[in-house]
Amino acid sequence: MNLTWHFDFHTPGYVRVGEECDSESVAEALGGTGVEGVIIFAKCHFGYSYYPTKVGTPHPKLAVDLFGKLLNSVRRRGMRVASYVSFGIDGAAGEEHPDWRRVYADGSSDPGGWFVNMCPFTPYLGDRVLPQIEELFHLYRPDGYWFDTMSALAPCYCETCREEFREHSRHELPVDENDSLQIIAGTWRHQRGFALVERVGAFIHRLDPSASVGFNQLGSLPYPEPMPSGVTVLTLDPETTGPQSIPFSLNAAYGSHASQPCEIMPTIFHGGWGDWSPAPALRLETTALACWIRGTTLVVGDRLHPEGRLAEPSVSAMKLIASTRAKWMRAEPAPGACLEPDIVVLHSPSLTNGPDCRFFAVGDPRSRLTPVNGMHRLLLDAGLNSTVAAEWQLEEVLNVARLIVVPEIPALTLDTEKRLKRFVESGGSVLFSGKIPSVEGRPFLDTGVLVGEAVWQDHAYLPGFENPLEEILVRGEIRETRILDASVESFLIPAYDAKPGLRYGWGIGPSSGLPSANPALTRRAVGTGAIWYLNAMLASDYARIGNWPQVPWFAELVAETGVSLRARLLQGAGNLELTVWEDARSTWIYLLSHDSEQLVGEGKVWARSTASADKRKASVQMAVRKGTPTVHPLSGETTLISSNSIDLTLALEFERPFAAARIDWN
Numbered sequence: 001m002n003l004t005w006h007f008d009f010h011t012p013g014y015v016r017v018g019e020e021c022d023s024e025s026v027a028e029a030l031g032g033t034g035v036e037g038v039i040i041f042a043k044c045h046f047g048y049s050y051y052p053t054k055v056g057t058p059h060p061k062l063a064v065d066l067f068g069k070l071l072n073s074v075r076r077r078g079m080r081v082a083s084y085v086s087f088g089i090d091g092a093a094g095e096e097h098p099d100w101r102r103v104y105a106d107g108s109s110d111p112g113g114w115f116v117n118m119c120p121f122t123p124y125l126g127d128r129v130l131p132q133i134e135e136l137f138h139l140y141r142p143d144g145y146w147f148d149t150m151s152a153l154a155p156c157y158c159e160t161c162r163e164e165f166r167e168h169s170r171h172e173l174p175v176d177e178n179d180s181l182q183i184i185a186g187t188w189r190h191q192r193g194f195a196l197v198e199r200v201g202a203f204i205h206r207l208d209p210s211a212s213v214g215f216n217q218l219g220s221l222p223y224p225e226p227m228p229s230g231v232t233v234l235t236l237d238p239e240t241t242g243p244q245s246i247p248f249s250l251n252a253a254y255g256s257h258a259s260q261p262c263e264i265m266p267t268i269f270h271g272g273w274g275d276w277s278p279a280p281a282l283r284l285e286t287t288a289l290a291c292w293i294r295g296t297t298l299v300v301g302d303r304l305h306p307e308g309r310l311a312e313p314s315v316s317a318m319k320l321i322a323s324t325r326a327k328w329m330r331a332e333p334a335p336g337a338c339l340e341p342d343i344v345v346l347h348s349p350s351l352t353n354g355p356d357c358r359f360f361a362v363g364d365p366r367s368r369l370t371p372v373n374g375m376h377r378l379l380l381d382a383g384l385n386s387t388v389a390a391e392w393q394l395e396e397v398l399n400v401a402r403l404i405v406v407p408e409i410p411a412l413t414l415d416t417e418k419r420l421k422r423f424v425e426s427g428g429s430v431l432f433s434g435k436i437p438s439v440e441g442r443p444f445l446d447t448g449v450l451v452g453e454a455v456w457q458d459h460a461y462l463p464g465f466e467n468p469l470e471e472i473l474v475r476g477e478i479r480e481t482r483i484l485d486a487s488v489e490s491f492l493i494p495a496y497d498a499k500p501g502l503r504y505g506w507g508i509g510p511s512s513g514l515p516s517a518n519p520a521l522t523r524r525a526v527g528t529g530a531i532w533y534l535n536a537m538l539a540s541d542y543a544r545i546g547n548w549p550q551v552p553w554f555a556e557l558v559a560e561t562g563v564s565l566r567a568r569l570l571q572g573a574g575n576l577e578l579t580v581w582e583d584a585r586s587t588w589i590y591l592l593s594h595d596s597e598q599l600v601g602e603g604k605v606w607a608r609s610t611a612s613a614d615k616r617k618a619s620v621q622m623a624v625r626k627g628t629p630t631v632h633p634l635s636g637e638t639t640l641i642s643s644n645s646i647d648l649t650l651a652l653e654f655e656r657p658f659a660a661a662r663i664d665w666n
């Protein structure tokens, strides 16, 4: 399945619903678009149901069984239906049962009259949510259930939660974020949250063993760990604010390594869910292709008109997605082909939950993804064939990866350490960037360096590889690092007369031109591979500042590690995503242009894509495989420029917004 349609439908009680319901036309349009699955609202954040429920609260102005009519029309055309159930937000139930509301640290809860955050650890789950799932099953037998949102697992101070924490720990739930009890509270919240979701999954599978279950955000980049049992679909719902193009490529890269089917949801609206104006066509094309190029399912986030019919933005989005899909189907890899990334950015729950789990579901965990965002973007801009995988996905990617980059990850599990060591011993390379992660309270073994506690500088310069005088500025706290058993490849260069702890003018000083005794890059041979350490927070610095000289510098660092790359971009790198698939006889090369995106707005920024990426050209160098290569352009033009016994060079010209080619080896 590669295309699902999601109809958002949070509708206030005073709005008429379903008065001109035309489920047949909706279903016909979906079928014509090539949609295979549809997510339809059974219950929204207002807590209103769009079918005649006896358990929950029907929408006060519901004219027809909107859910049922849509479900039947869509199903008759062979599409699967998942029912959307708002899980953590329920205005109607919150109104009726203030005692079921989530309680914040200051004792308040949402006032009602709009969306209300609920606590699923109160009788809300057993008395309202589960009976409603059962009702949906008996009335409609939907193919799946799609729950929203993770906010249900955030800290809650209601009577039930406080009592259960007292029983668990003999303490009161901590309020102060620096309270050491937050470690116990975070771990407890994580365990009972997962157990709760497992209870829901098991309840559904007792009714219908074949039902799919999606729980929005669980298992995603902000929560990068295996989903609780009973959750069968990984649903990624990246922010609709801010950049779209590259974040969707990041989510698709991450989602491509899930052991379950992965769905990724961009919206068709310019300003996300708070808007009815359409997003530009090019933005939809680019985000759709970003999902498909990595083999994930595109879930188009749309809305139904309250009358129960398609609104104009939906009609045009469907036409556009249908033509983009046709374009993609001419370029897609053969069934059985596999993604073959050279470099893997390793992600870990310790980055978003904290190494001791204290931050689980606290605040917005997306804000703690900076190093992963930065390293993904740096590799993409450097024209390298890379991906992102979390610790739970590591085993799968180790078979294809040549280099694992670990960007400022605070802690790794013992299993991950063992896997990485095996990978290195058999010839792989691992690069720790900015931090040596801890493993069960001690530093990762065999790096050959000891990173001290004291901050040495808050910015410094990295010497160039070919010409050490080509120095690259890098910001972020740098620690004094001692060499135990590693070779030093280069030393950090401090700013002119810089002193630790003193702020330098506007914050940054010019290079002193003199190497310090603090290493910049170290290497330790382990087995037939090597462990590298970069003593600078390059990933988060690149995410925040986008310091462009770091791009060629990092490409040279990768060359320095000596890992063999299947492919890399030569001219034209930057904002261009390279993805490689292979099977026994062919290689597929995809280049997706992220050039066209602009950001507009004050405070919150919104992405729009206005420029055409038609004219883009790029060249790719590939390692040769066995046989004689024949090049087949799949999107745009591809020309073989040169080839020898080691590599070949291709020139690709884009057909908005991507270029694709297949190389057969005969």
Ligand SMILES: [Zn+2]
Binding pocket: 102, 103, 119, 120, 121, 122, 156, 157, 158, 159, 160, 161, 162
């Ligand atoms: Zn609670």
